[in-house]
Amino acid sequence: MSWLFGPVPSRRYGRSLGIDLVPMKTCCYDCVFCQLGVTPQTTCERSDYVPLNEVFQELEAWFSKGGQADMLTLCGSGEPTLHAHFGDVLRWIRDQTSLPSLLMSNGALFADPVVRKDAAVANRVKISMHFWDEASFAAVVRPHASLHFRSVYEAWLRFRQEYEGALDVEFFALPGLNVEPEQLEKIYRLIEPLCPDTVTVNSAARPPAESCVRTVSEETLAHLRAFFAPLAGERHTAMAAAVQPYSEQALLALARRHPLTPAQFARYFGVPEAQILQTLRQFAATDEYAARALLPREE
Ligand code: SF4
Incomplete structure:
Protein backbone atom coordinates (compact mmCIF):
# COMPACT_ATOMS: atom_id res chain seq x y z
CA MET A 1 0.00 0.00 0.00
CA GLY A 233 -2.59 39.14 0.64
CA GLU A 234 -3.53 41.53 3.44
CA ARG A 235 -0.79 40.20 5.68
CA HIS A 236 1.75 40.37 2.88
CA THR A 237 0.70 43.93 2.21
CA ALA A 238 1.11 44.77 5.88
CA MET A 239 4.54 43.17 5.92
CA ALA A 240 5.60 44.72 2.64
CA ALA A 241 4.74 48.13 4.09
CA ALA A 242 7.29 47.49 6.77
CA VAL A 243 10.01 46.27 4.41
CA GLN A 244 12.98 48.55 4.64
CA PRO A 245 16.65 48.17 5.52
CA TYR A 246 17.22 47.03 9.09
CA SER A 247 16.99 49.65 11.79
CA GLU A 248 15.61 49.61 15.32
CA GLN A 249 12.61 51.65 14.10
CA ALA A 250 11.93 49.22 11.23
CA LEU A 251 12.07 46.27 13.61
CA LEU A 252 9.66 47.88 16.09
CA ALA A 253 7.32 48.92 13.27
CA LEU A 254 7.19 45.35 11.96
CA ALA A 255 6.74 43.93 15.47
CA ARG A 256 3.65 46.12 15.82
CA ARG A 257 2.17 44.80 12.57
CA HIS A 258 3.19 41.19 12.68
CA PRO A 259 4.13 39.01 15.67
CA LEU A 260 7.19 37.17 14.38
CA THR A 261 9.72 35.36 16.55
CA PRO A 262 13.25 36.83 16.97
CA ALA A 263 14.58 34.16 14.57
CA GLN A 264 11.97 35.13 11.97
CA PHE A 265 12.76 38.83 12.36
CA ALA A 266 16.43 37.95 11.84
CA ARG A 267 15.65 36.08 8.60
CA TYR A 268 13.31 38.83 7.48
CA PHE A 269 15.88 41.61 7.85
CA GLY A 270 18.91 39.44 7.10
CA VAL A 271 20.71 40.34 10.35
CA PRO A 272 21.97 38.08 13.20
CA GLU A 273 19.36 36.96 15.70
CA ALA A 274 21.56 38.28 18.53
CA GLN A 275 21.16 41.79 17.10
CA ILE A 276 17.37 41.41 17.02
CA LEU A 277 17.33 40.12 20.59
CA GLN A 278 19.48 42.99 21.78
CA THR A 279 17.10 45.57 20.29
CA LEU A 280 13.95 43.82 21.55
CA ARG A 281 15.40 43.64 25.09
CA GLN A 282 16.43 47.28 24.93
CA PHE A 283 12.86 48.37 24.11
CA ALA A 284 10.90 45.69 26.01
CA ALA A 285 10.27 47.89 29.05
CA THR A 286 8.65 50.67 27.02
CA ASP A 287 7.28 48.86 23.95
CA GLU A 288 4.70 46.13 24.57
CA TYR A 289 5.22 44.65 21.07
CA ALA A 290 8.94 44.29 21.64
CA ALA A 291 8.19 42.60 24.96
CA ARG A 292 5.70 40.25 23.31
CA ALA A 293 8.22 39.27 20.65
CA LEU A 294 10.52 38.04 23.42
CA LEU A 295 7.92 35.75 24.96
CA PRO A 296 8.67 32.05 24.44
CA ARG A 297 6.32 30.42 21.95
CA GLU A 298 5.35 26.88 21.26
CA GLU A 299 6.38 25.68 17.80
S1 SF4 B 1 -14.01 18.08 3.45
FE1 SF4 B 1 -15.63 17.79 1.96
S2 SF4 B 1 -14.56 17.91 -0.01
FE2 SF4 B 1 -12.99 17.49 1.55
S3 SF4 B 1 -12.80 15.26 1.64
FE3 SF4 B 1 -14.30 15.86 3.20
S4 SF4 B 1 -16.26 15.65 2.19
FE4 SF4 B 1 -14.71 15.72 0.57
Missing part, protein backbone atom coordinates in the same frame (compact mmCIF):
# COMPACT_ATOMS: atom_id res chain seq x y z
CA SER A 2 1.41 3.35 -0.98
CA TRP A 3 0.66 6.46 1.04
CA LEU A 4 2.25 8.82 -1.47
CA PHE A 5 0.83 9.98 -4.79
CA GLY A 6 2.02 12.32 -7.51
CA PRO A 7 3.76 14.68 -7.79
CA VAL A 8 0.61 16.29 -9.13
CA PRO A 9 1.10 19.46 -11.21
CA SER A 10 -0.75 22.40 -9.70
CA ARG A 11 -0.90 25.92 -11.11
CA ARG A 12 -0.75 27.40 -7.64
CA TYR A 13 1.62 25.06 -5.84
CA GLY A 14 3.84 23.65 -8.60
CA ARG A 15 4.62 19.91 -8.39
CA SER A 16 2.89 18.67 -5.27
CA LEU A 17 3.72 15.27 -3.78
CA GLY A 18 0.60 14.05 -1.98
CA ILE A 19 0.79 12.27 1.38
CA ASP A 20 -2.43 10.46 2.22
CA LEU A 21 -2.97 9.84 5.95
CA VAL A 22 -6.47 8.36 5.99
CA PRO A 23 -8.24 5.53 4.15
CA MET A 24 -10.84 6.35 1.48
CA LYS A 25 -13.08 8.06 2.54
CA THR A 26 -12.52 9.28 6.09
CA CYS A 27 -13.96 12.69 6.78
CA CYS A 28 -15.93 14.73 9.29
CA TYR A 29 -17.87 16.29 6.41
CA ASP A 30 -19.94 14.89 3.58
CA CYS A 31 -19.75 17.84 1.19
CA VAL A 32 -22.32 17.84 -1.59
CA PHE A 33 -19.58 18.69 -4.09
CA CYS A 34 -16.94 16.21 -2.85
CA GLN A 35 -15.11 14.68 -5.77
CA LEU A 36 -14.23 11.61 -3.70
CA GLY A 37 -17.91 10.66 -3.54
CA VAL A 38 -20.23 10.35 -0.57
CA THR A 39 -18.78 9.93 2.97
CA PRO A 40 -20.26 6.60 4.17
CA GLN A 41 -20.14 7.74 7.79
CA THR A 42 -18.81 11.06 8.99
CA THR A 43 -16.42 10.87 11.93
CA CYS A 44 -14.52 13.23 14.24
CA GLU A 45 -12.51 10.43 15.81
CA ARG A 46 -8.80 11.10 15.55
CA SER A 47 -6.77 7.93 15.20
CA ASP A 48 -3.62 6.41 13.69
CA TYR A 49 -5.43 5.53 10.49
CA VAL A 50 -2.21 5.02 8.53
CA PRO A 51 1.08 3.65 9.98
CA LEU A 52 3.48 6.59 10.02
CA ASN A 53 6.60 4.39 10.00
CA GLU A 54 5.50 3.25 6.52
CA VAL A 55 4.85 6.84 5.44
CA PHE A 56 8.33 7.91 6.56
CA GLN A 57 9.96 4.87 4.90
CA GLU A 58 8.18 5.71 1.65
CA LEU A 59 9.23 9.34 1.85
CA GLU A 60 12.86 8.38 2.54
CA ALA A 61 12.82 5.97 -0.41
CA TRP A 62 11.25 8.62 -2.65
CA PHE A 63 13.91 11.18 -1.75
CA SER A 64 16.78 8.67 -2.01
CA LYS A 65 15.66 7.90 -5.59
CA GLY A 66 15.97 11.59 -6.41
CA GLY A 67 12.27 12.47 -6.23
CA GLN A 68 11.57 16.07 -7.26
CA ALA A 69 8.68 18.22 -6.08
CA ASP A 70 7.95 21.82 -5.11
CA MET A 71 5.67 21.03 -2.18
CA LEU A 72 4.78 18.14 0.13
CA THR A 73 1.04 18.12 0.67
CA LEU A 74 -1.11 16.37 3.27
CA CYS A 75 -4.32 15.54 1.42
CA GLY A 76 -5.97 12.64 -0.36
CA SER A 77 -8.71 10.28 0.73
CA GLY A 78 -10.38 12.48 3.36
CA GLU A 79 -9.47 14.90 6.15
CA PRO A 80 -5.76 14.64 7.09
CA THR A 81 -6.16 16.17 10.58
CA LEU A 82 -8.19 13.10 11.54
CA HIS A 83 -4.85 11.28 11.70
CA ALA A 84 -3.88 11.62 15.36
CA HIS A 85 -0.23 12.30 14.44
CA PHE A 86 -0.42 14.34 11.25
CA GLY A 87 1.75 16.92 13.02
CA ASP A 88 4.62 14.41 13.15
CA VAL A 89 4.56 14.24 9.36
CA LEU A 90 4.72 18.03 9.11
CA ARG A 91 7.63 18.08 11.58
CA TRP A 92 9.40 15.37 9.57
CA ILE A 93 9.05 17.48 6.42
CA ARG A 94 10.31 20.57 8.25
CA ASP A 95 13.27 18.79 9.86
CA GLN A 96 14.29 16.29 7.16
CA THR A 97 13.68 18.15 3.90
CA SER A 98 14.13 21.55 2.35
CA LEU A 99 10.66 21.49 0.78
CA PRO A 100 7.67 23.47 2.06
CA SER A 101 4.64 21.66 3.43
CA LEU A 102 0.98 22.26 2.67
CA LEU A 103 -1.91 21.05 4.82
CA MET A 104 -5.16 20.84 2.86
CA SER A 105 -7.80 20.68 5.56
CA ASN A 106 -11.47 21.37 5.99
CA GLY A 107 -10.51 23.01 9.32
CA ALA A 108 -13.37 21.29 11.12
CA LEU A 109 -11.21 20.10 14.02
CA PHE A 110 -9.35 23.36 14.69
CA ALA A 111 -11.26 23.91 17.94
CA ASP A 112 -8.86 21.32 19.38
CA PRO A 113 -5.70 23.21 20.46
CA VAL A 114 -3.55 20.17 19.65
CA VAL A 115 -4.83 20.18 16.07
CA ARG A 116 -4.15 23.92 15.77
CA LYS A 117 -0.65 23.54 17.18
CA ASP A 118 0.15 20.69 14.79
CA ALA A 119 -1.44 22.44 11.79
CA ALA A 120 0.69 25.51 12.51
CA VAL A 121 3.83 23.50 11.69
CA ALA A 122 2.81 23.57 8.01
CA ASN A 123 4.26 26.28 5.79
CA ARG A 124 0.85 26.71 4.16
CA VAL A 125 -2.60 25.74 5.33
CA LYS A 126 -5.60 25.67 3.05
CA ILE A 127 -9.12 25.70 4.51
CA SER A 128 -12.51 25.98 2.83
CA MET A 129 -15.29 28.51 3.33
CA HIS A 130 -18.45 27.83 1.36
CA PHE A 131 -21.04 28.73 4.02
CA TRP A 132 -21.97 31.60 6.35
CA ASP A 133 -24.24 30.22 9.10
CA GLU A 134 -25.47 27.02 10.72
CA ALA A 135 -28.06 26.28 8.01
CA SER A 136 -25.71 26.79 5.06
CA PHE A 137 -22.98 24.83 6.89
CA ALA A 138 -25.41 21.90 7.26
CA ALA A 139 -26.62 22.15 3.67
CA VAL A 140 -23.22 22.37 1.97
CA VAL A 141 -20.85 20.21 4.01
CA ARG A 142 -23.33 17.98 5.90
CA PRO A 143 -21.03 17.79 8.94
CA HIS A 144 -20.70 15.23 11.71
CA ALA A 145 -23.41 15.87 14.34
CA SER A 146 -20.86 17.22 16.85
CA LEU A 147 -19.73 20.06 14.56
CA HIS A 148 -21.29 23.52 14.51
CA PHE A 149 -20.63 26.45 12.25
CA ARG A 150 -19.94 29.02 14.97
CA SER A 151 -17.38 26.94 16.88
CA VAL A 152 -15.60 25.88 13.67
CA TYR A 153 -15.36 29.49 12.48
CA GLU A 154 -14.23 30.83 15.85
CA ALA A 155 -11.50 28.18 15.92
CA TRP A 156 -10.28 29.45 12.54
CA LEU A 157 -10.03 32.96 13.94
CA ARG A 158 -7.98 31.64 16.86
CA PHE A 159 -5.79 29.68 14.47
CA ARG A 160 -5.16 32.77 12.38
CA GLN A 161 -4.01 34.68 15.44
CA GLU A 162 -1.58 31.91 16.31
CA TYR A 163 -0.40 30.91 12.85
CA GLU A 164 2.48 32.67 11.12
CA GLY A 165 2.47 30.73 7.86
CA ALA A 166 0.45 31.31 4.71
CA LEU A 167 -3.31 30.75 4.85
CA ASP A 168 -5.19 29.91 1.68
CA VAL A 169 -8.98 30.01 1.70
CA GLU A 170 -11.01 28.17 -0.91
CA PHE A 171 -14.57 29.02 -1.88
CA PHE A 172 -16.48 26.40 -3.83
CA ALA A 173 -19.22 28.00 -5.91
CA LEU A 174 -22.50 26.09 -5.72
CA PRO A 175 -25.41 27.54 -7.74
CA GLY A 176 -28.59 27.37 -5.69
CA LEU A 177 -26.65 27.16 -2.42
CA ASN A 178 -24.10 29.94 -2.00
CA VAL A 179 -23.73 32.29 -4.97
CA GLU A 180 -26.56 34.79 -4.40
CA PRO A 181 -25.17 38.32 -3.85
CA GLU A 182 -26.24 38.53 -0.20
CA GLN A 183 -24.77 35.08 0.49
CA LEU A 184 -21.47 36.03 -1.14
CA GLU A 185 -21.39 39.23 0.89
CA LYS A 186 -21.76 37.28 4.14
CA ILE A 187 -19.01 34.84 3.14
CA TYR A 188 -16.77 37.75 2.19
CA ARG A 189 -17.27 39.37 5.60
CA LEU A 190 -16.37 36.10 7.32
CA ILE A 191 -13.22 35.51 5.26
CA GLU A 192 -12.01 39.08 5.80
CA PRO A 193 -10.87 38.69 9.46
CA LEU A 194 -8.98 35.53 8.53
CA CYS A 195 -6.53 37.71 6.57
CA PRO A 196 -5.95 35.06 3.90
CA ASP A 197 -2.86 35.12 1.75
CA THR A 198 -4.90 33.81 -1.17
CA VAL A 199 -8.56 33.14 -1.92
CA THR A 200 -9.31 30.58 -4.61
CA VAL A 201 -12.69 30.07 -6.24
CA ASN A 202 -13.56 26.65 -7.62
CA SER A 203 -16.52 24.96 -9.15
CA ALA A 204 -17.45 21.34 -9.88
CA ALA A 205 -15.14 19.95 -12.55
CA ARG A 206 -15.21 16.21 -11.92
CA PRO A 207 -18.43 14.37 -10.95
CA PRO A 208 -19.35 15.53 -7.40
CA ALA A 209 -20.92 13.49 -4.57
CA GLU A 210 -24.39 14.71 -5.52
CA SER A 211 -25.44 14.82 -9.14
CA CYS A 212 -27.63 17.88 -8.43
CA VAL A 213 -24.49 19.98 -7.90
CA ARG A 214 -24.08 22.29 -10.87
CA THR A 215 -20.99 23.96 -12.19
CA VAL A 216 -20.77 27.69 -12.88
CA SER A 217 -19.79 29.30 -16.16
CA GLU A 218 -16.28 30.62 -16.79
CA GLU A 219 -17.80 34.10 -16.80
CA THR A 220 -19.32 33.61 -13.34
CA LEU A 221 -16.05 32.12 -12.05
CA ALA A 222 -14.18 35.17 -13.30
CA HIS A 223 -16.74 37.43 -11.61
CA LEU A 224 -16.41 35.51 -8.32
CA ARG A 225 -12.62 35.60 -8.45
CA ALA A 226 -12.73 39.35 -8.95
CA PHE A 227 -15.23 39.66 -6.09
CA PHE A 228 -12.97 37.86 -3.59
CA ALA A 229 -9.67 39.20 -4.94
CA PRO A 230 -9.44 42.21 -2.55
CA LEU A 231 -9.26 39.79 0.39
CA ALA A 232 -5.99 38.19 -0.66
Whole structure:
Protein backbone atom coordinates (compact mmCIF):
# COMPACT_ATOMS: atom_id res chain seq x y z
CA MET A 1 0.00 0.00 0.00
CA SER A 2 1.41 3.35 -0.98
CA TRP A 3 0.66 6.46 1.04
CA LEU A 4 2.25 8.82 -1.47
CA PHE A 5 0.83 9.98 -4.79
CA GLY A 6 2.02 12.32 -7.51
CA PRO A 7 3.76 14.68 -7.79
CA VAL A 8 0.61 16.29 -9.13
CA PRO A 9 1.10 19.46 -11.21
CA SER A 10 -0.75 22.40 -9.70
CA ARG A 11 -0.90 25.92 -11.11
CA ARG A 12 -0.75 27.40 -7.64
CA TYR A 13 1.62 25.06 -5.84
CA GLY A 14 3.84 23.65 -8.60
CA ARG A 15 4.62 19.91 -8.39
CA SER A 16 2.89 18.67 -5.27
CA LEU A 17 3.72 15.27 -3.78
CA GLY A 18 0.60 14.05 -1.98
CA ILE A 19 0.79 12.27 1.38
CA ASP A 20 -2.43 10.46 2.22
CA LEU A 21 -2.97 9.84 5.95
CA VAL A 22 -6.47 8.36 5.99
CA PRO A 23 -8.24 5.53 4.15
CA MET A 24 -10.84 6.35 1.48
CA LYS A 25 -13.08 8.06 2.54
CA THR A 26 -12.52 9.28 6.09
CA CYS A 27 -13.96 12.69 6.78
CA CYS A 28 -15.93 14.73 9.29
CA TYR A 29 -17.87 16.29 6.41
CA ASP A 30 -19.94 14.89 3.58
CA CYS A 31 -19.75 17.84 1.19
CA VAL A 32 -22.32 17.84 -1.59
CA PHE A 33 -19.58 18.69 -4.09
CA CYS A 34 -16.94 16.21 -2.85
CA GLN A 35 -15.11 14.68 -5.77
CA LEU A 36 -14.23 11.61 -3.70
CA GLY A 37 -17.91 10.66 -3.54
CA VAL A 38 -20.23 10.35 -0.57
CA THR A 39 -18.78 9.93 2.97
CA PRO A 40 -20.26 6.60 4.17
CA GLN A 41 -20.14 7.74 7.79
CA THR A 42 -18.81 11.06 8.99
CA THR A 43 -16.42 10.87 11.93
CA CYS A 44 -14.52 13.23 14.24
CA GLU A 45 -12.51 10.43 15.81
CA ARG A 46 -8.80 11.10 15.55
CA SER A 47 -6.77 7.93 15.20
CA ASP A 48 -3.62 6.41 13.69
CA TYR A 49 -5.43 5.53 10.49
CA VAL A 50 -2.21 5.02 8.53
CA PRO A 51 1.08 3.65 9.98
CA LEU A 52 3.48 6.59 10.02
CA ASN A 53 6.60 4.39 10.00
CA GLU A 54 5.50 3.25 6.52
CA VAL A 55 4.85 6.84 5.44
CA PHE A 56 8.33 7.91 6.56
CA GLN A 57 9.96 4.87 4.90
CA GLU A 58 8.18 5.71 1.65
CA LEU A 59 9.23 9.34 1.85
CA GLU A 60 12.86 8.38 2.54
CA ALA A 61 12.82 5.97 -0.41
CA TRP A 62 11.25 8.62 -2.65
CA PHE A 63 13.91 11.18 -1.75
CA SER A 64 16.78 8.67 -2.01
CA LYS A 65 15.66 7.90 -5.59
CA GLY A 66 15.97 11.59 -6.41
CA GLY A 67 12.27 12.47 -6.23
CA GLN A 68 11.57 16.07 -7.26
CA ALA A 69 8.68 18.22 -6.08
CA ASP A 70 7.95 21.82 -5.11
CA MET A 71 5.67 21.03 -2.18
CA LEU A 72 4.78 18.14 0.13
CA THR A 73 1.04 18.12 0.67
CA LEU A 74 -1.11 16.37 3.27
CA CYS A 75 -4.32 15.54 1.42
CA GLY A 76 -5.97 12.64 -0.36
CA SER A 77 -8.71 10.28 0.73
CA GLY A 78 -10.38 12.48 3.36
CA GLU A 79 -9.47 14.90 6.15
CA PRO A 80 -5.76 14.64 7.09
CA THR A 81 -6.16 16.17 10.58
CA LEU A 82 -8.19 13.10 11.54
CA HIS A 83 -4.85 11.28 11.70
CA ALA A 84 -3.88 11.62 15.36
CA HIS A 85 -0.23 12.30 14.44
CA PHE A 86 -0.42 14.34 11.25
CA GLY A 87 1.75 16.92 13.02
CA ASP A 88 4.62 14.41 13.15
CA VAL A 89 4.56 14.24 9.36
CA LEU A 90 4.72 18.03 9.11
CA ARG A 91 7.63 18.08 11.58
CA TRP A 92 9.40 15.37 9.57
CA ILE A 93 9.05 17.48 6.42
CA ARG A 94 10.31 20.57 8.25
CA ASP A 95 13.27 18.79 9.86
CA GLN A 96 14.29 16.29 7.16
CA THR A 97 13.68 18.15 3.90
CA SER A 98 14.13 21.55 2.35
CA LEU A 99 10.66 21.49 0.78
CA PRO A 100 7.67 23.47 2.06
CA SER A 101 4.64 21.66 3.43
CA LEU A 102 0.98 22.26 2.67
CA LEU A 103 -1.91 21.05 4.82
CA MET A 104 -5.16 20.84 2.86
CA SER A 105 -7.80 20.68 5.56
CA ASN A 106 -11.47 21.37 5.99
CA GLY A 107 -10.51 23.01 9.32
CA ALA A 108 -13.37 21.29 11.12
CA LEU A 109 -11.21 20.10 14.02
CA PHE A 110 -9.35 23.36 14.69
CA ALA A 111 -11.26 23.91 17.94
CA ASP A 112 -8.86 21.32 19.38
CA PRO A 113 -5.70 23.21 20.46
CA VAL A 114 -3.55 20.17 19.65
CA VAL A 115 -4.83 20.18 16.07
CA ARG A 116 -4.15 23.92 15.77
CA LYS A 117 -0.65 23.54 17.18
CA ASP A 118 0.15 20.69 14.79
CA ALA A 119 -1.44 22.44 11.79
CA ALA A 120 0.69 25.51 12.51
CA VAL A 121 3.83 23.50 11.69
CA ALA A 122 2.81 23.57 8.01
CA ASN A 123 4.26 26.28 5.79
CA ARG A 124 0.85 26.71 4.16
CA VAL A 125 -2.60 25.74 5.33
CA LYS A 126 -5.60 25.67 3.05
CA ILE A 127 -9.12 25.70 4.51
CA SER A 128 -12.51 25.98 2.83
CA MET A 129 -15.29 28.51 3.33
CA HIS A 130 -18.45 27.83 1.36
CA PHE A 131 -21.04 28.73 4.02
CA TRP A 132 -21.97 31.60 6.35
CA ASP A 133 -24.24 30.22 9.10
CA GLU A 134 -25.47 27.02 10.72
CA ALA A 135 -28.06 26.28 8.01
CA SER A 136 -25.71 26.79 5.06
CA PHE A 137 -22.98 24.83 6.89
CA ALA A 138 -25.41 21.90 7.26
CA ALA A 139 -26.62 22.15 3.67
CA VAL A 140 -23.22 22.37 1.97
CA VAL A 141 -20.85 20.21 4.01
CA ARG A 142 -23.33 17.98 5.90
CA PRO A 143 -21.03 17.79 8.94
CA HIS A 144 -20.70 15.23 11.71
CA ALA A 145 -23.41 15.87 14.34
CA SER A 146 -20.86 17.22 16.85
CA LEU A 147 -19.73 20.06 14.56
CA HIS A 148 -21.29 23.52 14.51
CA PHE A 149 -20.63 26.45 12.25
CA ARG A 150 -19.94 29.02 14.97
CA SER A 151 -17.38 26.94 16.88
CA VAL A 152 -15.60 25.88 13.67
CA TYR A 153 -15.36 29.49 12.48
CA GLU A 154 -14.23 30.83 15.85
CA ALA A 155 -11.50 28.18 15.92
CA TRP A 156 -10.28 29.45 12.54
CA LEU A 157 -10.03 32.96 13.94
CA ARG A 158 -7.98 31.64 16.86
CA PHE A 159 -5.79 29.68 14.47
CA ARG A 160 -5.16 32.77 12.38
CA GLN A 161 -4.01 34.68 15.44
CA GLU A 162 -1.58 31.91 16.31
CA TYR A 163 -0.40 30.91 12.85
CA GLU A 164 2.48 32.67 11.12
CA GLY A 165 2.47 30.73 7.86
CA ALA A 166 0.45 31.31 4.71
CA LEU A 167 -3.31 30.75 4.85
CA ASP A 168 -5.19 29.91 1.68
CA VAL A 169 -8.98 30.01 1.70
CA GLU A 170 -11.01 28.17 -0.91
CA PHE A 171 -14.57 29.02 -1.88
CA PHE A 172 -16.48 26.40 -3.83
CA ALA A 173 -19.22 28.00 -5.91
CA LEU A 174 -22.50 26.09 -5.72
CA PRO A 175 -25.41 27.54 -7.74
CA GLY A 176 -28.59 27.37 -5.69
CA LEU A 177 -26.65 27.16 -2.42
CA ASN A 178 -24.10 29.94 -2.00
CA VAL A 179 -23.73 32.29 -4.97
CA GLU A 180 -26.56 34.79 -4.40
CA PRO A 181 -25.17 38.32 -3.85
CA GLU A 182 -26.24 38.53 -0.20
CA GLN A 183 -24.77 35.08 0.49
CA LEU A 184 -21.47 36.03 -1.14
CA GLU A 185 -21.39 39.23 0.89
CA LYS A 186 -21.76 37.28 4.14
CA ILE A 187 -19.01 34.84 3.14
CA TYR A 188 -16.77 37.75 2.19
CA ARG A 189 -17.27 39.37 5.60
CA LEU A 190 -16.37 36.10 7.32
CA ILE A 191 -13.22 35.51 5.26
CA GLU A 192 -12.01 39.08 5.80
CA PRO A 193 -10.87 38.69 9.46
CA LEU A 194 -8.98 35.53 8.53
CA CYS A 195 -6.53 37.71 6.57
CA PRO A 196 -5.95 35.06 3.90
CA ASP A 197 -2.86 35.12 1.75
CA THR A 198 -4.90 33.81 -1.17
CA VAL A 199 -8.56 33.14 -1.92
CA THR A 200 -9.31 30.58 -4.61
CA VAL A 201 -12.69 30.07 -6.24
CA ASN A 202 -13.56 26.65 -7.62
CA SER A 203 -16.52 24.96 -9.15
CA ALA A 204 -17.45 21.34 -9.88
CA ALA A 205 -15.14 19.95 -12.55
CA ARG A 206 -15.21 16.21 -11.92
CA PRO A 207 -18.43 14.37 -10.95
CA PRO A 208 -19.35 15.53 -7.40
CA ALA A 209 -20.92 13.49 -4.57
CA GLU A 210 -24.39 14.71 -5.52
CA SER A 211 -25.44 14.82 -9.14
CA CYS A 212 -27.63 17.88 -8.43
CA VAL A 213 -24.49 19.98 -7.90
CA ARG A 214 -24.08 22.29 -10.87
CA THR A 215 -20.99 23.96 -12.19
CA VAL A 216 -20.77 27.69 -12.88
CA SER A 217 -19.79 29.30 -16.16
CA GLU A 218 -16.28 30.62 -16.79
CA GLU A 219 -17.80 34.10 -16.80
CA THR A 220 -19.32 33.61 -13.34
CA LEU A 221 -16.05 32.12 -12.05
CA ALA A 222 -14.18 35.17 -13.30
CA HIS A 223 -16.74 37.43 -11.61
CA LEU A 224 -16.41 35.51 -8.32
CA ARG A 225 -12.62 35.60 -8.45
CA ALA A 226 -12.73 39.35 -8.95
CA PHE A 227 -15.23 39.66 -6.09
CA PHE A 228 -12.97 37.86 -3.59
CA ALA A 229 -9.67 39.20 -4.94
CA PRO A 230 -9.44 42.21 -2.55
CA LEU A 231 -9.26 39.79 0.39
CA ALA A 232 -5.99 38.19 -0.66
CA GLY A 233 -2.59 39.14 0.64
CA GLU A 234 -3.53 41.53 3.44
CA ARG A 235 -0.79 40.20 5.68
CA HIS A 236 1.75 40.37 2.88
CA THR A 237 0.70 43.93 2.21
CA ALA A 238 1.11 44.77 5.88
CA MET A 239 4.54 43.17 5.92
CA ALA A 240 5.60 44.72 2.64
CA ALA A 241 4.74 48.13 4.09
CA ALA A 242 7.29 47.49 6.77
CA VAL A 243 10.01 46.27 4.41
CA GLN A 244 12.98 48.55 4.64
CA PRO A 245 16.65 48.17 5.52
CA TYR A 246 17.22 47.03 9.09
CA SER A 247 16.99 49.65 11.79
CA GLU A 248 15.61 49.61 15.32
CA GLN A 249 12.61 51.65 14.10
CA ALA A 250 11.93 49.22 11.23
CA LEU A 251 12.07 46.27 13.61
CA LEU A 252 9.66 47.88 16.09
CA ALA A 253 7.32 48.92 13.27
CA LEU A 254 7.19 45.35 11.96
CA ALA A 255 6.74 43.93 15.47
CA ARG A 256 3.65 46.12 15.82
CA ARG A 257 2.17 44.80 12.57
CA HIS A 258 3.19 41.19 12.68
CA PRO A 259 4.13 39.01 15.67
CA LEU A 260 7.19 37.17 14.38
CA THR A 261 9.72 35.36 16.55
CA PRO A 262 13.25 36.83 16.97
CA ALA A 263 14.58 34.16 14.57
CA GLN A 264 11.97 35.13 11.97
CA PHE A 265 12.76 38.83 12.36
CA ALA A 266 16.43 37.95 11.84
CA ARG A 267 15.65 36.08 8.60
CA TYR A 268 13.31 38.83 7.48
CA PHE A 269 15.88 41.61 7.85
CA GLY A 270 18.91 39.44 7.10
CA VAL A 271 20.71 40.34 10.35
CA PRO A 272 21.97 38.08 13.20
CA GLU A 273 19.36 36.96 15.70
CA ALA A 274 21.56 38.28 18.53
CA GLN A 275 21.16 41.79 17.10
CA ILE A 276 17.37 41.41 17.02
CA LEU A 277 17.33 40.12 20.59
CA GLN A 278 19.48 42.99 21.78
CA THR A 279 17.10 45.57 20.29
CA LEU A 280 13.95 43.82 21.55
CA ARG A 281 15.40 43.64 25.09
CA GLN A 282 16.43 47.28 24.93
CA PHE A 283 12.86 48.37 24.11
CA ALA A 284 10.90 45.69 26.01
CA ALA A 285 10.27 47.89 29.05
CA THR A 286 8.65 50.67 27.02
CA ASP A 287 7.28 48.86 23.95
CA GLU A 288 4.70 46.13 24.57
CA TYR A 289 5.22 44.65 21.07
CA ALA A 290 8.94 44.29 21.64
CA ALA A 291 8.19 42.60 24.96
CA ARG A 292 5.70 40.25 23.31
CA ALA A 293 8.22 39.27 20.65
CA LEU A 294 10.52 38.04 23.42
CA LEU A 295 7.92 35.75 24.96
CA PRO A 296 8.67 32.05 24.44
CA ARG A 297 6.32 30.42 21.95
CA GLU A 298 5.35 26.88 21.26
CA GLU A 299 6.38 25.68 17.80
S1 SF4 B 1 -14.01 18.08 3.45
FE1 SF4 B 1 -12.99 17.49 1.55
S2 SF4 B 1 -12.80 15.26 1.64
FE2 SF4 B 1 -14.30 15.86 3.20
S3 SF4 B 1 -16.26 15.65 2.19
FE3 SF4 B 1 -15.63 17.79 1.96
S4 SF4 B 1 -14.56 17.91 -0.01
FE4 SF4 B 1 -14.71 15.72 0.57
